[in-house]
Amino acid sequence: MTTSPPTLHENPWFTHTVRITNLIDETEGVATYQLVMIDGNSSLAYEFVPGQFNMLYLPGVGESAISMSGDPARKDGWIHTVRVAGNVTKTLARLQRGDTLGMRGPFGAGWPVEDLVGNDVVIVAGGLGMAPLRPLVYHLINHREQFGKIWLILGARTSEGLLYPTEYATWQKRDIEVTLTVDRATAGWNGHVGVVTQLIDRLQLPRPEQTHLMTCGPEVMMKYAAMSGLRLGIDARQIWVSMERNMQCAAGLCGHCQLGPEFICKDGPVVRYDRIRPYLFVEQL
Amino acid sequence: MSVPLSPRFFAKSQLQLLIDELRHRSYSVVGPTVDQEAIVYGDIQSIEQLPRGWTDEQSPGLYRLKRRDDDAWFGFVVGPHSWKKYLFPPKTTLLSAEKIESGWQFIPRSADKTKFALLGVRACELAAMRIQDQVFLNGPYQDPLYRERRKQLFVIAVNCTQAASTCFCTSMKTGPRCEKGYDLALTEIDSGFLCEVGSERGKEVLDAFVSLARRASEGSSVDSNSTVDNVSTYEAYDATPEQLKSADYARQQAVDQITKHMETSDLPGLLLSNLDHPRWKEVGERCLSCTNCTMVCPTCFCSSVTEVRDLNMDRVERERTWDSCFNPDFSYLGGSLVRNDTASRYRQWLTHKLDGWHAQFGTSGCVGCGRCITWCPVGIDITEEVAAIREGTSP
Ligand code: SF4
Ligand code: SF4
Numbered sequence: 001m002t003t004s005p006p007t008l009h010e011n012p013w014f015t016h017t018v019r020i021t022n023l024i025d026e027t028e029g030v031a032t033y034q035l036v037m038i039d040g041n042s043s044l045a046y047e048f049v050p051g052q053f054n055m056l057y058l059p060g061v062g063e064s065a066i067s068m069s070g071d072p073a074r075k076d077g078w079i080h081t082v083r084v085a086g087n088v089t090k091t092l093a094r095l096q097r098g099d100t101l102g103m104r105g106p107f108g109a110g111w112p113v114e115d116l117v118g119n120d121v122v123i124v125a126g127g128l129g130m131a132p133l134r135p136l137v138y139h140l141i142n143h144r145e146q147f148g149k150i151w152l153i154l155g156a157r158t159s160e161g162l163l164y165p166t167e168y169a170t171w172q173k174r175d176i177e178v179t180l181t182v183d184r185a186t187a188g189w190n191g192h193v194g195v196v197t198q199l200i201d202r203l204q205l206p207r208p209e210q211t212h213l214m215t216c217g218p219e220v221m222m223k224y225a226a227m228s229g230l231r232l233g234i235d236a237r238q239i240w241v242s243m244e245r246n247m248q249c250a251a252g253l254c255g256h257c258q259l260g261p262e263f264i265c266k267d268g269p270v271v272r273y274d275r276i277r278p279y280l281f282v283e284q285l
Numbered sequence: 286m287s288v289p290l291s292p293r294f295f296a297k298s299q300l301q302l303l304i305d306e307l308r309h310r311s312y313s314v315v316g317p318t319v320d321q322e323a324i325v326y327g328d329i330q331s332i333e334q335l336p337r338g339w340t341d342e343q344s345p346g347l348y349r350l351k352r353r354d355d356d357a358w359f360g361f362v363v364g365p366h367s368w369k370k371y372l373f374p375p376k377t378t379l380l381s382a383e384k385i386e387s388g389w390q391f392i393p394r395s396a397d398k399t400k401f402a403l404l405g406v407r408a409c410e411l412a413a414m415r416i417q418d419q420v421f422l423n424g425p426y427q428d429p430l431y432r433e434r435r436k437q438l439f440v441i442a443v444n445c446t447q448a449a450s451t452c453f454c455t456s457m458k459t460g461p462r463c464e465k466g467y468d469l470a471l472t473e474i475d476s477g478f479l480c481e482v483g484s485e486r487g488k489e490v491l492d493a494f495v496s497l498a499r500r501a502s503e504g505s506s507v508d509s510n511s512t513v514d515n516v517s518t519y520e521a522y523d524a525t526p527e528q529l530k531s532a533d534y535a536r537q538q539a540v541d542q543i544t545k546h547m548e549t550s551d552l553p554g555l556l557l558s559n560l561d562h563p564r565w566k567e568v569g570e571r572c573l574s575c576t577n578c579t580m581v582c583p584t585c586f587c588s589s590v591t592e593v594r595d596l597n598m599d600r601v602e603r604e605r606t607w608d609s610c611f612n613p614d615f616s617y618l619g620g621s622l623v624r625n626d627t628a629s630r631y632r633q634w635l636t637h638k639l640d641g642w643h644a645q646f647g648t649s650g651c652v653g654c655g656r657c658i659t660w661c662p663v664g665i666d667i668t669e670e671v672a673a674i675r676e677g678t679s680p
Contacts, residue, residue, distance in 0.1 A: 006393075012426040013379045013603075015391040038388075059382035059389055059601040060594040086620070100388025246618045248590055251426030252645070255587030255608070256615065258633070260557060261641035266425060282560050284629035 005039070008104070012251035015057055015102040021077060023097055027160050029084045030128065031093065032069065034077040035103060046075050050135035051110030051242060051270040054078060055250050056092065057102030064088035065247040065265070067132035068106065073142050078103065081131035081163065107250040108269050111136045111214055112240060119210045120148040122203065122234075124196055124225040126217020127156050130163040132242050132269070133216050141174045148210070150176045151203060155196035155221070158182050159189045196221060200228040208233030214270075216242035223280055226273045236274035243268050243276065259285060292472075292479040292532070293491065294524040297358060299498055300478065301332045303441070303469075306494045307402040312439055315371060316404030317361070322350055324364040326371075329404060336361060343449040343655065346664030359405060359473050362449040363654050367583035368410055369417060371401045372434045375607045379590065382601040397430055402439035406467065408460030409452075409652040411442060413583035415466055419646040420586050439486065442467035446535040448542040451655030453668060456547040459652040461539040474531040479524050495522065547653065547668040548675070553643040555675060556636040564673045569628025571663050576609035578657035578665075579634065584650050587615070610634050635670060 006014050022034035035056075037045055053067040064086065070079025084093050095101065113136070121140065125133045140147055152171065156162045159182050168178045179199050181192040192199065196217075205211050213229040215222045222241045229239050245257035245264035252266035260279035262271060279285055307314050308330070316329040319336045329335070341361045342349045353360050381392045406414075421431040442463040454460030463470045468487030472479045482488045524532070579585040589608040594601040608615055610633045616623035624630050642650035651667065658666045 006429075009426055010432075011393065011429045013429070014393055015380055015382075017389055017391060019388065057382075057391075059384070060592050060598050062592055063590070102382065102389060102391055244618065246616065246623075249426075249588075252424055253421065253426060253428055253586070254589065255610065255637075256589070258637060258641065260636075261644035263645065278557070279560075284624045284626065285560065285633070 008107070008251075012104065012107075012249065012253070015104045017100050018078065018103045019100050020095055020097050026081060026163055029093075030081060030163070032079060032081045033092075034070075034079055035101075036077045037103070038100070046078060048072055048106040048135070049110035050113060050139050051132055052106040052108045053132075053250075053269060054080065054103050054105030055107065055247070056080065056082075056088065057104070058088050058091045059102065061091045062088050063102075063248070064092075065107075065250060065269075067242075067269070069131040069134045071138040071142075072135050073138065081128070081134075083128050105250070108265055109267060109271075111270050112212075113139055115238075116140070116212055117146045118148065119212055120205065120207060121150045122200065122205075122211060122213045122229065123150070123152045124200060124213065124215040124217070124221075125152070125154050125163075126196060126215075126221040126225075127161050128163065129215070129217030129221075129242070130154060133214065134164060136214060137171060137176065140176070141171065144174055149206065152176050152178045153181070153196050153199045154178065155181045155183070155199075155217070158184050158186045159191075160186070195224070197224045197228045200225060201231070203232060205232050205234075209235065212238040212240070214240050219243075219280065226277075236277065237272060239273035240270050241273055241276065242270045245269075290482045290488065292481050292524040292529065293495075293522045294477055294479055294528050295498065295522060296477045297473075298332065300358075302498050302501060303490070303494050304329060304332065304404070306490060306497055307439060310400075310490070312400045312402035314402045314404055317359075317364070319350065323348060324350070324361050326364075326366040326368065326403075326405075332358075335359075335405075340447075341449065343451045343659045344664075345451065345658050345666050346661055348659050355475075357446075357473060359443045359471075360447065362445065362447065362452060363407055363410065363656060365581050365656070365660055367413065367581065367654075367656070368403050368406060369413070369583055369586075371403065372414075372431050372438070373417065373421065373428070373586060373588075374430070377430060377605050379603045379605050381603070384599045394430065397433040399434060400437040400439070401434060402441065404441045404443075406440050406442045406463075407445055407654075408442070408463045409454045409457070409654040410583055411440070411463055411466040412454075412457070412459035412652040413654070414440075416584045416646065416648055416650065416652065417586060419648060420584075424646075439490070440467045440469075440483075442470040442483075444470060444472040444532075444536050445539040446473060448539045449655060449659070450544060451658040452543050453545040453547050453653040453655060455540065455543050455653070456545070456549060456668075457649060457651055457653035461543070462536060472532040472535060474528060474535055476528070476531075479528060479532045545653075545655065545668055547651075547671055549649070551675065552649065552671070553640040555671070556632075556640040559674050560632065560636070562674050562677060564670065564677060565628045565632045567673075568631050568665060568670055569626060572611075572627050572631050572665060573663060574611045574613075574627045574630055575662060576611040577660045577662065578667075579609040579611060580607065581656040581660045582638075583654060583656070584638075584652065585609070589615075610637070631670075635667070638667075639671065 018035035024032045069081040215225040252263040257264040421428040445461040467483040470481040638650040
């Protein structure tokens with residue numbers, strides 16, 4: 001028996017203990033956690049591709065697939081933004097700084113960051129869909145000179161749901177054009193009201209054939225965002241969406257997360273639009 | 286592999302010595318045996334446990350054991366069990382969690398030491414094992430238990446000498462001849478077994494078994510329940526031309542009896558491009574969503590994990606059990622079920638098995654064993670469903 005933990009390839013079930021070292025309340029029912037591995041101080045710890053996810057495990061309750069939402073260059077913990085949605089996330093919400101839980105990962109295929117080099121990027125986020133996109137934004141900023149124009153279009157039901165509002169100014173400064181929209185204006189909101197596609201349709205892309213669109217949010221929103229992208233002249237092979245499915249093993253071994261021929265856990269969660277298009281919105285697929 | 290020996294021949298009763306030799310090498314030998322009116326796979330210590338003189342009669346929705354008019358030892362086809370239960374057990378603990386003072390700690394399952402020797406693996410089942418290898422070993426992630434057991438596995442194949450009305454291995458190009466993936470392969474003829482060697486390990490066991498058989502025939506000490514009836518048959522252990530001919534004839538019988546066919550030239554592609562075909566609804570009305578087809582299928586691999594905890598929640602085990610795309614909860618997502626009716630579940634099963642599987646694992650998910658046809662309580666026939674989808678499709 002070796003003492004070093006097995007690789008994910010050898011044992012995708014191998015679970016690390018992580019401790020909550022920081023906890024930030026974002027909006028109603030949404031919090032961001034910093035999780036530090038108590039057994040992992042190797043230099044590879046915390047390495048991930050933007051768009052990948054970890055399985056977070058609450059013993060006795062179960063696991064949940066949660067995307068990384070932190071800066072991939074940071075090496076001081078896993079950052080996850082979590083919305084209370086089921087039993088696992090409900091239990092997680094009751095934990096405090098210092099508490100431990102289980103974690104395995106990182107899993108899945110992330111945003112195609114290599115393909116973006118030298119190109120323009122449109123990022124479209126809906127609600128909590130900003131969480132898996134934030135590592136991408138950080139990555140683009142960390143290597144800002146490698147990329148062309150970058151737009152970030154962020155929508156939510158109300159302004160409360162716009163995640164990470166304090167960071168928008170920094171992003172703008174790094175030459176990302178951030179535009180916001182809400183479905184419903186509440187007191188104090190004097191920005192755009194309407195769906196994200198209205199903002200996409202308005203974009204003047206200087207070179208659509210060299211533009212890539214990355215989107216994450218509710219499935220309907222992603223579908224319309226992709227369609228708007230196509231109308232602007234972006235090739236379907238340059239549009240990427242981040243899908244949600246019931247993931248249990250995260251390793252393509254349990255069969256739960258299939259959509260058409262894809263295992264969302266292993267071939268996704270980020271998938272190319274032209275490949276997934278025939279299966280999006282086929283009823284009950 | 287460098288083991289192209291010419292087939293050996295041994296008398297039937299000497300199969301006991303092979304079992305003894307494998308047990309001596311600390312294998313758990315498992316093979317066909319009669320239980321609850323079916324031929325199933327279970328522990329085998331003695332040749333007496335094999336279904337000698339039994340056969341199975343199969344058709345859509347129907348399985349019946351019958352006495353044969355001869356004493357053939359492997360004169361049946363495949364039953365409700367498949368070998369996957371040994372490599373991918375129906376229930377297994379993946380890891381445990383223990384609460385200690387500093388918090389949760391997670392203990393991986395300890396390495397599995399079980400060595401199985403499978404006796405009586407048919408050609409379609411060898412193919413099913415290769416498919417599960419693709420799933421559990423050859424992707425980006427491996428299943429550790431499957432890997433450990435697979436590495437230790439000893440496979441004694443048996444060539445089919447008859448076929449059921451539900452068999453269509455010839456369509457799926459998986460049988461009935463055992464071509465690869467075995468350590469030893471037997472063909473049964475009236476007077477005994479012809480034995481081919483498929484691996485170094487197989488050769489080693491066969492050689493050891495041969496000397497064991499010699500000693501037995503010379504009357505020295507071997508396991509007491511070993512019965513060697515005819516010394517002289519044994520000594521001629523290179524199969525004679527007549528024996529080779531009988532074996533060919535026996536195997537050809539299986540080929541000749543296969544009547545079922547599934548056209549595969551437009552698979553993959555056909556099903557995933559016909560997701561709104563009316564046939565799905567029609568079969569959805571017949572299908573009971575009982576999960577039988579997925580449980581008996583030798584390649585189906587879906588599973589779920591549940592939490593098993595002690596009362597004060599200080600120790601939790603994560604237990605994996607077989608699941609099925611026919612279970613309503615299987616497609617649970619964010620508070621609702623994606624596949625809410627039977628038609629969508631049947632469509633998931635068939636499109637995955639015959640279509641999506643190719644993209645995922647580079648092979649069909651069906652080996653043509655016919656189990657899903659036999660064990661479907663309403664006799665839904667996978668080959669007919671594919672044909673029906675094709676029929677209502679403009680090419
Ligand atoms: S789908 Fe049916 S015929 Fe094909 S391998 Fe599975 S059980 Fe056998
Ligand atoms: S096809 Fe037959 S065996 Fe499979 S779930 Fe439906 S009724 Fe059960």
